[in-house]
Amino acid sequence: MTPPRAIHRAIASCHTCGLASPVSLGKCPRCHSTLHLRKSNSIQRTLAFLIAASALYIPANILPIMVVAEFGDVLASTILEGVAIFWRKGDYPIALVIFIASILIPVLKIIALFWLCAAASGKVHPSPAALGRVYWITELVGRWSMVDVFVVAVLVALVQLGALMTITPGPAALAFAGVVVFTMFAAMSFDPRLLWDRLESLEKTKTSGNPPAP
């Protein structure tokens, strides 16, 4: 037997403390957070953060993430060039780690969240079991993209050797941190329960007119 859904009984689950209480109370009786049946403007807010993240993804990849000055030579390198340097040196595992964390994960996360928004607003068929796994993974791996920003932070702090070699941060570092932060906000704004709402209304229109299933 499948349990009833809370929205049909106007019961909201507090997003802070998890207490289930009638949404008509307005505020959670336990922790005083505002009660909502669904995250407010979930799809619009997710889309807004996604668009900001996608826009920043371009400068994050074409501008230099750090500038290395070595014996008077100045070399600015982008994220992709950093990956290429490791690859050419034969450090394949580390090249793969940076490529996956910095290039692949943000793109996949942005695509996945756009897909989730499309499914939740009825543009594509929602299949919550599969999409739920997608959502769970995007929440789990998104933070690891910050690794390249931390690499810049570490290198800038360590490599200050005067005329010998200095490393300074490039403009892509800020753009890239923005991509990660905005995709994290997008994932937090998305409400996976909307997928189940959509599925439920689809099933209702499908079965209406037919005799109820036994």
Add this chain to the structure above:
Amino acid sequence: MKRRLSILPWPRPKGGPRQTVCHFCDSLHDSSPIPEGTAARCLRCGATLYQNRPASLVRATAFSLSALVLMVVVHSFPFLTMHAGSDHTTLNPIASAAALIDQGSTLVGISVAIFTVFAPLILAGGLVYVCAPLLFGHAAPGARLVARWMHRTEPWNMIEVFLLGVLVSMMKLSKTAELEFGPGFWAFAALMICMAAAIAGIDRNELWDRLEVAKS
């Protein structure tokens, strides 16, 4: 005097049986007590509703207290030292954030400080502040506000990502300079484990049920 701390069971707040809503599919369940070490799962989608962690309060307090001690070690001992010729430079999380701000990347520097220093500090400090008095059945003043801030801060704790960043940087520098780990680095690695254990130590529903009972 021996207090049997670990045996304090998950209290049931007054006001009759409670219900739990699955955060993922919105299914409504009656929340019944479950044995220690088990989890309640959603009947529709299988997502975890809540977990009864063994010795939850003791674990959360102990690990977050250790995390606070380790933070002191991280910030007061050498973290990573680089030798290049006669020169050497040292690193720790605060210094790397400060270096970014120095070089004009103010926003990036502030973010690095938040993700590696302030978010972990709020989380570990908050857990100690809320959980330690609960061991004796008391709620600290403002504990609910602190608990709300803890939940909000949790996604921004990126200690483990910073550690990966340090390892990648080492690979980048390994051909240029000689690197030496200090006690701060090992403390940071231990801090990562303590933070994960402290956060996983107590279920959110249990923490709030305990806070609710402690007040009355």
